[in-house]
Amino acid sequence: MDLKMLYELQGLQKEMDAVLNRLRELNEAKDLGKLKEEYKRLKDEYLKGEDQLKKNAYRQEAKSNEIKNLEYNKKASEEIKFSKETDTVKKLENIEKQLDKIEEKKQATENDIIGLMNEADNINKELIETQKRLAFIKKKYLISKDAYDKAIEELKAQKEELSPRIDSIKNEIDKESYEVFNRLTKTYADPIALVERRICCGCRMEVPAMDYEAIKSGDQDLKCQNCGRLLYYRKP
Ligand SMILES: [Zn+2]
Numbered sequence: 001m002d003l004k005m006l007y008e009l010q011g012l013q014k015e016m017d018a019v020l021n022r023l024r025e026l027n028e029a030k031d032l033g034k035l036k037e038e039y040k041r042l043k044d045e046y047l048k049g050e051d052q053l054k055k056n057a058y059r060q061e062a063k064s065n066e067i068k069n070l071e072y073n074k075k076a077s078e079e080i081k082f083s084k085e086t087d088t089v090k091k092l093e094n095i096e097k098q099l100d101k102i103e104e105k106k107q108a109t110e111n112d113i114i115g116l117m118n119e120a121d122n123i124n125k126e127l128i129e130t131q132k133r134l135a136f137i138k139k140k141y142l143i144s145k146d147a148y149d150k151a152i153e154e155l156k157a158q159k160e161e162l163s164p165r166i167d168s169i170k171n172e173i174d175k176e177s178y179e180v181f182n183r184l185t186k187t188y189a190d191p192i193a194l195v196e197r198r199i200c201c202g203c204r205m206e207v208p209a210m211d212y213e214a215i216k217s218g219d220q221d222l223k224c225q226n227c228g229r230l231l232y233y234r235k236p
Contacts, residue, residue: 005177193224
């Protein structure tokens, strides 16, 4: 069996597996789900803020109209106060009470408007902050995506480089060796174990002296008695 070739094939396939795993990981991570979620959350927050601002504007307008009405009522009551109609102290007192009430209400409505204006200010500040964060996340997303794309391109290039080397060994190697190798790969990711200093690199156990001599001479293909991997002695 051509153990040298098989060992090379095993090494290339291991590299290829690592490249493919990394590619799969990167393609999953590239989706950048967390950033997308955060972006969506902020976008919703922003739209909610805009909606609140719109409602706030309506309420301010309603309050302004209320004030206009109150001013109209005030004017009407003042006209009554100074007309001939108001001819008793009682009537005068009543109309003045009414005027006081109108004034009170107007003051309260003006305070409401000030409150609404403050609220609108705060909403606007929050909207600006949210917009900044949205821009930041978008930038981060694009940078990350770019980095992922680059890493993926590199891995694809590695794949392109490994693929023909693997194919050429597969074509060159004798059918029987390849079949044995394939059968063994069902049990071990690395079925060919290098023997170094009489140690099987697959399981780190010592190879018996007789086996060692046999594989050294290259006459015989032997499996490790401990782990069952094919032992490969690389001639110095
Ligand atoms: Zn072993």
